[in-house]
Amino acid sequence: MRQMSTIGIGRRKNASPWSQERIKELFNNIPVKTDQADINIIEVDKLEGEASASNRKGKLIFFYEWDITIQWSGKLKDGSDRMFSGKIKIPNLSEENDISDLDIQISVTDEDEEGFKLKQIMQQVGKDLVRTQLALYISGLKEEFSQGMILPKKGEVKPDVVKTITSGFNKKISMEPVINVEQKQTGVKIATTTIKQTHKFQCTAQEIYDALMRTELVIAFTKGDVKLEPVKGGKFELFGGNIVGSFDELVPAKKIVKQWRYKQWPAGHYSTVTLNLEQKSDHTEVVLEQIGVPTADAEVTKENWQRYYWDAIKQTFGFGAFFT
Template sequence: MAKWGEGDPRWIVEERPDATNVNNWHWTEKNAGPWSQDKFKELFSNLKINSDIADIQVVEVEKCEGEASANNRKGKLIFFYEWNLHLKWKGTSDSGKKYSGTFKIPNISEENEVSEFDITVSLKDEDDDEASKIKKILQTNGVATVRSQLGRYITELKQEFTKGMILPKKDEIKPDKVVNHSSGFNKTKVNMQPIHSEKKQDGVKLDVTTIKDTQKFQCTAKEFYDAMTRIEMVTAFTHGPVKLDLFKNGRFELFGGNISGEFLEFEPGKKIVQTWRYNQWPSWHHSTVTLDIDEKSDHTEVTLTQKGVPCAEAEVTKGNWQRYYWDSMKQTFGFGSFIH
């Protein structure tokens, strides 16, 4: 049985409060329904809608029916939600006349994008020109404001329950810091001590090389790209805390800080370019990783090109990509292996 800091992270025996289901490897589920109902009340209470002819606000959630849950199966986070909302709004025109009505959203679910949610507007006593103008505002500015809040609900749902589904480790520190625990990149097994070929007064020169690898995944190009760039998916296949900022020069830290770098370029579903370094390398040395993503008719082909890898560590680094990235992603997300 593996000791803490050795072997496959899923089979590590560690000291923890509940001593069971490390990293929620087995199927776990959390009911997000009560949290969601409270969140809807928070998002749609006294919500102002921009208008230059009336003071309009969503005042309350009149009806909230449905359910939501967060699930973890072998480190893969899956969110289910299905809601039918009626939101009550009220408004007072510049002339002092009062109006009221509802927004109805019957199809809030993970199967649709926020932009695809069907939102209808009702208005009582719409028998005058002023009422018609207000309804047009509700159908434009009002619907846009409601969509924005629904987007916040989905984002905050995932943020809230992602934290709960990846269980804390023995020495977990504050959430805004990367947990400094041993990872799959084990110092004893990996033996990635940098080899210095030439010492200079102001630095160290390394003998470096380029490694290349091509992998096939049973998924779409978008699914692979998401697995490498969405923090909840990266957290799932690396089995530990992650820091990741997906913008140009945004930083990332994986495997307890053992791997770090910056995003240099990204094209959704096509390419990812990043600096990449192992923490045992000299602090000034980074390699450059390029992932070219090519979707075929029945699979997605990914080509890894990593420039600037210390020569003495090239084979080990390539093996770690295979074990801790490719194999883990295939097992975690069901991307599978192809047999020809």
């Protein structure tokens, strides 16, 4: 097990007990959705490691390292109705390893023809579910332990004026629809405008880029199903299909350009959203420019960006603690 350096660290919170409870909760009787079999992740069989949150020079440092073994069971829908069991091993869940690159090992107790098929299904579908659940653990860890951890440098400002921006996202949400009856008329030219916003996040540019572009992290802050192809020309669908579009340009940690529309906008009408990410010494600045927003919907579109994107990201990942 790695040892965490304590040089330059101020406050430190032990996140291990909370983490153990949360990880066990996330893998307690979870169905693996597939048309080929009835499979359930049953429970955590082994959980060894530690987690903590620390303040280092005004920045939050999250440390976690876990060795996890999970039990699963299932049977093929077109098989002999025989129940099989197996295990999922994650030997090194840590902040040093990206969720998408995790070593997830699937095994089945009896690897005959049916057992092998079940193992293949778990390889194809079960691993994605495991990654999604672990992403929820990581985002929850940052949310739970960011409160009160960002303290100012000596002589700048007192701790009691530290504010953490939250949005109260604790349940599944659906994007507030934008409906304008007049705009539904096909062939009618609509007036459009441009939206500009600037937001600060207490994280690196890569971290905010990942929050916007990695499927498991987008699922975490939108609290719903996500379809996302993070490549140029790739499509995305968020908030139950209420927001759809495609990517024009992707520069990791720098820039995102996409064609973006509300489902309720006139057929075929897209706006162009450009997000420029600039990493500063102690935060990252995100500048949004959205061209082609129907004028009648401009205000609610601004409000939805604030509520369902920026506030949700800050609350979910702990990127929103600043001094005032």
